[in-house]
Amino acid sequence: MTIRLNGSDHVLPGPTTVLTLVDRLDLGRTDLAVAVDGAVVPRSEWADHTIPDGADVDVVTAVQGG
Template sequence: MQVFINDKVFECPAGATLPEVLEANDIKTDNIAVAVDFSVIPRPDWNKTVLQDGNKIIIIKAVQGG
């Protein structure tokens, strides 16, 4: 199946969870927020989030600065 991560297409197996897809694509999970189809997924719910074909995943990285 295909999912979109920040508008790029990624292939993943059916029934893959959010952490599985992030790990398979070498996406670091430190200091990020994730939304699936425009709904923010709290980090404790990541393992329960099973992705579907065509899901749009948005990753927002927190940065510090001044």
């Protein structure tokens, strides 16, 4: 299955949850936000939210500033 991850095509071996994707990316950060097809997925739903084939996924880190 293929998704668009932060603007680039990314191939996954099969159905994947947001949590599995974040773990696979091995970012080692807890201040992440994930949106699937433009909708933010709350962290409490990462383990249950399956990313559909062809989805547009954005993974971003929180940044302080002003």
